[in-house]
Amino acid sequence: MKLLRLSPIALAVAAFAVHAQETATEPVATVVVSASADASAQGLPSAYAGGQVARGGRLGLLGNVDIMDTPFNTTNYTLGIIQDQQARSVGDVVANDPAVRSARGFGNYQELYMIRGFPVYSDDMAYNGLYGLLPRQFVASELLERVEVLRGANSFVTGAPPGSGGIGGSINLLPKRAANKPLTQVTAGVETGGQGYLATDVSRRFGEENRLGVRVNAVRRDGDTAVDRESRELSVYAVGMDYRGRGYRLSADIGHQDHQLRGARPSVTVNDALPIVAAPDSDSNYAQPWTFSGERDTFGTLRAEADLPGGATAWAALGMRKGDEFNIISSPTVTALNGATTMTRFDNVREDDVRTGEVGVRTELKTGAVSHKLSASASTFHAESKNAYAMSDFAGFPSNLYRPVDVAAPSSAFFTGGNMNNPLLTQKTIASSLAIADTLGFLDERVLVTVGARYQKLKDYGYDYGTGAPNAAYEEGELTPVAGIVYKPVKSVSVYANYAEALQKGPVASGVNIVNQGEVFAPYVSRQKEVGAKYDSGKLGMSAAVFTTSRPSGAVVDNRFGIYGAQRNRGVEMNVFGMPMQGLRLLGGLTLLDAEQESSGKDVIGVPKTQLNLGADWDVPGVQGLALNARVLYTSKQYANDANTQQLPSWTRLDIGANYLLRFMDRDVTLRARIDNVTDKRYWASAGGYPGYGYLVQGNPRSVVVSATVDF
Template sequence: MPRLQARAAFGARLSALAAGVLFACAVHAQSATMRFDQPAEPLERAVNEVARRAGIQVFFASGVTESRIAPALQGEFTAREALERLLAGSGLRLRAQDERTYTIEAGATGEVPARLGAVVVSASADASAGGLPPAYAGHQVARGGRVGILGNQDIMDTPFTSTAYTAELMQDQQARSVSDVVQNDPSVRVARGFGNFQELYVIRGFPVFSDDVAYNGLYGLLPRQYVAAEFLERVEVFRGANTFLNGAAPGGSGVGGAINLLPKRAPNEALTRLTIGAEHGGHAHVAADLGRRFGTDGQFGVRVNAARRDGETAVDDEKRRLDMFAVGLDQRGEHFRLSADVGYQDHDIDAPRPSVTPRGGIPDAPDANDNFAQPWTFSRERQAFGTFRGELDLGETTTAWLAAGVREGAEKNRLANPRSDAAGVTSSYRFDNVRDEDVATGEAGIRGALQTGAVSHQWVVSASAFRLKARNAYAFSSFAGFAGNLHDPVDVAMPAADFFTGGSLDSPHVTERTRNSSVAVADTLGFADERVLLTLGVRNQTIEARTYDYNTGARASAYRERANTPIAGVVFKASPRTSLYANYIEALVKGDVAPATFGGQPVLNAGAALDPYVSKQTEVGVKYDGGHIGGSLSLFTTRRPFSVVDNGVFGDGGQQRNRGLELTVFGEAARGLRLLGGATFLDARQTDTQGGATDGKRAIGVPRAQLNVGAEWDVPGMPGLVLTGRAVHTSSQYANAANTLEVPSWTRLDVGARYITEVGGEVVTLRARIDNLADRDYWASVGGYPNANYLVLGAPRTVTISASIDF
């Protein structure tokens, strides 16, 4: 079994090392003398820097617990001398395996430690033989991630662009949910669902509904509105159309990209971490994270996460409560890998600040601390899910896999989303909604490798299936509504929701059934000693959707469509550090479903589903991997149809064509300076609109420019202290198809710091963060739901502090 690389965590205790326990750090010693000028810092980071300078690799095996601050390393040393100085006084020692390989052991004397067993465990969220792709320099992103049915791929080997954000980044930034993580990405902006508080992610100018976020490669399993960060090991953002790679997204989004979330697994070293914290406004949280491995070779793993968040947020009178619990199990054998996850989330918001629909003009953004929600509004969500995944090696080059999962979810909302004129004068009405969902999904496949002459092949065959059953009901008060003002909010008595209803809130009918199935085949051919990689494939996708009348349960609409979605991608490795790539890929997407109301008026064909459509994408780009700094530059064009409401009827409205240039940067630009960010420039136009009325106009809610610059700096002379900062800029956006309503651009600055120290022999990490440092008042997003133009106010200045202790 090959030895697998894993990064030793800061949060482990040196005192837990017993004599004879391996810290198996296999290093190929270099006899050349090198000049070192390293400050005192965590031992793991110091050892990694020596390995990098010497051109060697460091492997960490199971059973390791290490968190000591290593001494400063200054002067000229060989790699072996440098490592010995870092270990001085630690109770660890170097032992030669041969003239170029060493291990680091506990104990100064005694018998030779036992060698590792046949099975070396590595945390593998997807039950793959290779485990998680390793972190890139700086440990904020990974060297690669899942590329649909192609499996885990290195960033330089795939004809697409993606970024996998690590658990370390989430912890250091005190991320609460997926939206906090993806705000690091220049291609992504965070919006909100239509008429609810669903997190919605806009990638390359197209929405990705939270319904369409994948969990370990499977759609529909995660909580639908909000996913707590405590569930997650990685957040993988894939840019571009992806039906061939992942199958059709069941919610009908994902044209501009996809998000895949990976669960946590027990690490090789024992983990017991407690985190407590608080947020500006009185919102407190506590979280526990435990991981253990069992068995003679640590082949069994258990990871348990639990968290509670409760209290008022930085928005006046808005209260949030979240309870989450997750258990991840895994087993690694010599020729198989198994994993399973069970999760539960209960998320409640009282007086949630609503979205605002402009009426005749764009109001000035209210004070970001103010809350214009009615006190009787709320959002409730409870979700439970479970998944299983297994891999079996059928030979040295062939592996079969099987994955399946289920989810049950219940949501209940009482909302009053206002419509506002340019002066901030509003009209609102009550909207109640309930939704229950049952989801079952699965995937099976086989992949392998073979050689035909000078050409290598990495082939894969896969089949997938998805099933959704949703029950829904709604009730509105009179659309005449009640008056208010964004800048001077007033509480009103709750009106009766009996004016316009659909179904029974106490016993909703089934209103939607979706069944997706597909079969895919692909081959990546390698030429010229793997310098040229050509990927060809096709997925035969079937989408079946039925909608039902809210009141009677009778069928309202139905379709069953099948289409082939092809892929062609090529990578040319121009040098060891540079890859050129190009791709053509299509997306088959479920048609939009007509909402109950739009623009404050009822929709006559509410619940009707439009036909599926095909979206096409072409892309070219270049990637760079300098070892410690990397990035990509890409040019792309994507088209997709959009829907409108005309005379109260929901239907096709035309096409949206997005052309763009995208730049990403990540890694360690200099010792102790980590960068993460980039820029996206978009030209999003409407085409083929009804009567050509808005042809050539910019698409609603798509800015021309999105810029992110994030940095972390290890303060010299102060071991363990890190200062952080991030600037996010979004240019102006249009809020109507005619481009007569424009929302101003905005820029937000976030700053923070963290400090790693020891208290009573335990490793403690202290973190502080201020989001929106200047307390800017701004409209953060426009719309999100196709062709809708509701506005979401940005969060006020928010101070978050936390302390994590590793026992």
């Protein structure tokens, strides 16, 4: 077992936290301050019964909206479920959502989230409402207070995301803030493979009426994982601050994440002439030992909100990120039923520079018997990406999926694009938008009608990898409207409908053996119709929705990536959450999907027809502080190629856990244990994610993680 190498900063934060707790005096809190991710007057929506999800969440320029008042289907996961399930990343959190399945980016280890059968790339997630600010491939859960999932097209609500997502849904991540009560937590743990874990979470409020809040998080993971010969190192540091003045509010965040993988298990491609082969042993690793993936990101945000005369509120926000990535990847292609493969080496380096901002105003008024909630905003986004890549001989080298063969790293100088030591600018994306919305209330707010539109202008420029010369560009604008209605026949029931559009940034041709590498495609619009109903008893919540979405689709034909035909996804969603009886918490649901290529009538790559989640958390009677939990995930068959001749089997996974809160030496201590994939099932978890490709990602093996959290 590897020993956990603790960074000096993590140790220093822990030591400072303990000292601060021992010497701090109890503040007199004459102003009530709740944890609010944006230091807004609205505050953070309260948790629903059971504490696993929230009563509402942020809907872009509309602000925080209660789940019963929005014409969309949303779920907002809280810090409570993040901690109790010992989630490592956003992917672990959204595993609770029946409309979401995690996949992987093409040719890397990027977390990718399929919502309603459409990809949401990790760099399309918003950080407190702003795009492009968080690390591209992996976002550590310790940065987050909440994970808000909006299902459905959302370009009006949040603007067009920078990475071609936003059609099936969006994910907004909220940073942590200091609450009234001082917090000093230290968590240590270990998981299968010997990976160690240490985290500190410290917050205080200072000054007159405790107006200034500071929260510091430091995280370190280091060691092998449950996959044979795979190791991970993660360092995260984040500071969140807020100030609540008289008539104005400020907040700021700065963070750094360093994430490195060595010998990580790669994606697998199966030759199109073969059926899908059986997945290897659950902990088997067919990676070459010299493969590597590293990502370092530093990011920050600043947000301000001010109260204006007449009850209006204005806000402004800006953010920046600088990111560096370096990868040495070798992914196998299966060429025979016995698991024989060919592998090549692919290296790439990437540098990102992102700047984004938003301003807006929101107010409420009445015209006769009709209430109005008016919102308007303007946003801007600017990103530059420098890239270079290098490949080995396309003939590759042999190995076997079931009996991997290690080879010396081949030269990657056979085919290159740009200078790996000095990558040039290869892509620039500039986006701007103006949006306006009005939510009209009729019949004492029993009927809510939301109408609005966002005009968005996208500029995308491509440059030659070797010379930096421009080789592709477009500048296009589009108006994306929205219309939604909510009707509440009784207090506990909402019926809703919406029409929404998604403006999707055109893709960039990329991948191995693509002859038009780097070609930039123009943006296109997707259209969604949805109707649904929601129920809220105060203790148990339920929702159901029927939707259909269509969009142009990308594919690879004769080694050339292009926009060919269209994709139509339609389906039904049902969700349940809350605490129907004391001590029992439920979270889960069912999604039925039909994703079709309209030109051929075939099913779309990587979209299962059935996704089922069943989760329960139970307080054990007679044992104060002890809770047991279990979760079952079911995913039906899915196709891995456009012709539908390759099909992944369905899979079912069982996860269990236990949490025990006790007092030890006059301290609150929380002990947690969790086993994911209890039966150690071997299975292909997903196919594809990037348009036109059906690469396979194997599900993780059985993994045991235990930790202890001490409140000082």
